[in-house]
Amino acid sequence: MEKTPVLASQSATIAKPSVAYHKKKKFSWDKMWSFLTLVPSLAAVLIFVYGFLGWTGYVSFTKWNSILPDYQLWGFKNYQILFQDYRFQSDLRNLLFFTVFFILACMVVGLFLAILVDQKIKGENIFRNIFLFPMALSFIVTGVVWQWLLNPKTGVNLIFEALGASHPPAWYTSTRIVPSFHVGQIQFGLPIAMIAVLIASVWQMSGFAMALYLSGLRAVPEEIKEAAHVDGANGWKTFWRIIFPQLRPVTVTVVIILVQSSMKTFDLVYAMTGPGNGYVTDLPSLDMFTTTFQANQYAQGSAIAIVMFVLMMIFVIPYLWNSLRKEGQ
Amino acid sequence: MKKKYLSLAGGAVLALGVVTACGAPSNNTGSNASSSGSASTTTHQVEIFSWWTAGGEANGLNALIKTFNKEYPQEKIVNEAVAGGGGSNAKAVLASRMQAGDPPETFQVHAGQELMAWVNAGKMQPLDNLYKSMGLNKVIPAAIINDLSKNGHVYAVPVDVGRGNVLWYNPAVLKKYHLTAPTTMSQFISELKTLKSKGVTPLAYGDKDQLGSVMLWENVLLATMGPQNYDKLWQGKISFNNPQVKQATNTFLELLQYTNSNHSALTWDEADQMVADGSAAFNLMGDWAKAYFQSKGLKEGSQFGWTAFPGTNNDFEYVIDSFGLPKGAKNPTGAMDFLKLVASKQGQDEFNPLKGSIPPRTDANMSLFDTYSKEAMSDFKKDSLVPSLANGEAANPAFETAATQAVTMLISTKNVNEFISALNTAAEENPLS
Structure with a gap:
């Protein structure tokens, strides 16, 4: 369970050093050709991924904040403006709460569903597919559907009102932030409006966590479970002490994949709520889009992109480093 | 086996070569028509870039295209319309095409600072000769031409005029509570109070795309400052520290007390729907809302009514779509032919009734238009013409975005001083001309 097939690009990077380990002294045409066939894709990745990454980084230090390119260097000024910005401060707050709750909820719901499906029930395939199905939808579709469902005047609130609720939830139109204390220019806390976005995103992605956990559960050797049973452990104890620790690698994979997908979230929020009432549902990706393509402030937009990149690397680099080290052993 | 590898590698290298070749012209800001390989064909392409993809606007554009094809059979129009309200997506696509040195023959752009x-940026060609040969200076108001010009050169032809300071209302709701269309701010606020006490949403607005909130604020600003000072504000001749700006902002916050709580879930047309179905009484929106009401089958006058936003009775906040000629257009002759059609009386009389807007030419044929448009056309001739911030006329795109953010912040914090200082910062970073 070390490698899941989902992160193809990562397993490719992991595989690279192993070539070096088994280096043969003899020159072989086969080796040569396989190397040559790799060159084009390597070059493409070098230019179109790392090259453009570097270019974005460079632009973020320039004065290019109108349609006309201006490559005069401006130091960290773009970043300075950014971190003083009400909208960007709101973005970081929202991103923090969105990411944390999104991952926790996906893990809990995903693991719960996986355990249910793993009970050797009839029609397991049907359930598995039902839980996995939302993932097949585009985030735009999810966003539009949940926008209707959670619209305070027309959605599920009609049911609440029919049941007699006098103050049904305001969902994504709420401006409340809990707890609310002043940090920088903004109120810090969980924006209640984010809960609506969280519901939609967890609905979409928890099936994915379930699939990973299910394969993790299936990989736990039967003998260990039997041994635990023989030693007198009950079902709960077996799960908590024996099976759950075995799921650690899967959990790491789930977290890494969900972190990077939550940090990039754009389409869901764009379709569902937009920046929201006082930027309560805004995310850096939306800010980046507006800044770059509507305000034509390319350097500012690049700075947002670089901040997002750095945040993502904080999670991904330790994971990659860890995998590489294990591969070397 | 080796042979297979060889051909594979060769294919891959070739594929990469193609990829980099495609990437190359983007570094070259000059216009290299041959790179797209369509230069020497007998029919000439005229790419028309706009965000008119649906409803009356698309019908209007199609009518223009039909006439153009009849008059210029040697040219071939390519309709490059990109969907998305207010052109938010289209502008992003246009910016990347212009950056890449691959401009369309002509593109839709709001008059004023957006143009x-x-x-x-030095991307447009002057159209002075076109104006001279068609005598446009005599039929298009000077204020509009001024908005399309820099250093005495004019850079675009206007095709339609929208009005941004229109207060729409539901006549049945007003009648029920014995109210009339308000003409002053104090009358407006007292009517809003009455409506609130009756349990009707007095003033609906939708700012999911932030258009509704910024337009409401700029209208209160116009009502408070009057057209001269409002104009000076956008020219950078009056500072945002002016007490009138603060006063207007306070009035704006007062109006917000009478609005729908779900405004951030709605776009402008969904707010108009509240007026259409009678759950709200008023909505401030540009006159493109008229087309929305009519598309819902409502009759003008009896089922939806309008008046100028209270305090702006003699002002006309214009929102103008225009077309210009970008440098590096591959087929400038075809582009000029299209611009001639757009600027002609015939083209404007054909386009505007379908879109629901009015022609910028003052010699248009009035009989083609409905009651609302006839009123708007006579107002357009006599009112003070002022630009709209929310629609790109009054300020550059970077300032507009920053001001939009400031209004969004204001709605959530209600902090006027913070709002004023955000506007000042925005004006420092992106000076108003």
Whole structure:
């Protein structure tokens, strides 16, 4: 369970050093050709991924904040403006709460569903597919559907009102932030409006966590479970002490994949709520889009992109480093 | 086996070569028509770039295209319309095409600072000769031409005029509570109070795309400052520290007390729907809302009513779509032919009734238009013409975005001083011309 097939690009990077380990002294045409066939894709990745990454980084230090390119260097000024910005401060707050709750909820719901499906029930395939199905939808579709469902005047609130609720939830139109204390220019806390976005995103992605956990559960050797049973452990104890620790690698994979997908979230929020009432549902990706393509402030937009990149690397680099080290052993 | 590898590698290298070749012209800001390989064909392509993809606007554009094909059979129009309200997506696509040195023959752009962003970047060609040969200076108001010009050169032809300071209302709701269309701010606020006490949403607005909130604020600003000072504010001749700006902002916050709580879930047309179905009484929106009401089968006058926003009775906040000629257009002759049609009386009389807007030419044939448009056309001739911030006329795109953010912040914090200082910062970073 070390490698899941989902992160193809990562397993490719992991595989690279192993070539070096088994280096043969003899020159072989086969080796040569396989190397040559790799060159084009390597070059493409070098230019179109790392090259453009570097270019974005460079632009973020320039004065290019109108349609006309201006490559005069401006130091960290773009970043300075950014971190003083009400909208960007709101973005970081929202991103923090969105990411944390999104991952926790996906893990809990995903693991719960996986355990249910793993009970050797009839029609397991049907359930598995039902839980996995939302993932097949585009985030735009999810966003539009949940926008209707959670619209305070027309959605599920009609049911609440029919049941007699006098103050049904305001969902994504709420401006409340809990707890609310002043940090920088903004109120810090969980924006209640984010809960609506969280519901939609967890609905979409928890099936994915379930699939990973299910394969993790299936990989736990039967003998260990039997041994635990023989030693007198009950079902709960077996799960908590024996099976759950075995799921650690899967959990790491789930977290890494969900972190990077939550940090990039754009389409869901764009379709569902937009920046929201006082930027309560805004995310850096939306800010980046507006800044770059509507305000034509390319350097500012690049700075947002670089901040997002750095945040993502904080999670991904330790994971990659860890995998590489294990591969070397 | 080796042979297979060889051909594979060769294919891959070739594929990469193609990829980099495609990437190359983007570094070259000059216009290299041959790179797209369509230069020497007998029919000439005229790419028309706009965000008119649906409803009356698309019908209007199609009518223009039909006439153009009849008059210029040697040219071939390519309709490059990109969907998305207010052109938010289209502008992003246009910016990347212009950056890449691959401009369309002509593109839709709001008059004023949105056009000037391209002019200042040196991407547009002057159209002085077209204006002279067609005598446009005599039929288009000077204020409008001024908004399309820099240093005495004019850079675009206007095709339609929208009005941004229109207060729409539901006549049945007003009648029920014995109210009349308000003409002053104090009358407006007292009517809002009455409506609130009756349990009707007095003033609906939708700012999911932030258009509704910024337009409401700029209208209160116009009502408070009057057209001269409002104009000076956008020219950078009056500072945002002016007490009138603060006063207007306070009035704006007062109006917000009478609005729908779900405004951030709605776009402008969904807010109009509240007026249409009678759950709200008023909505401030540009006159493109008329087309929305009519598309819902409502009759003008009896089922939806309008008046100028209270305090702006003699002002006309214009929102103008224009077309210009970008440098590096591959088929400038075809582009000029299209611009001639757009600027002609015939073209404007054909386009505007379908779109629901009025022609910028003052010699248009009035009989083609409905009651609302006839009123708007006579107002357009006599009112003070002022630009709209929310629609790109009054300020450059960077300032507009920053001001939009400031209004969004204001709605959530209600902090006027913070709002004023955010506007000042925005004006420092992106000076108003």
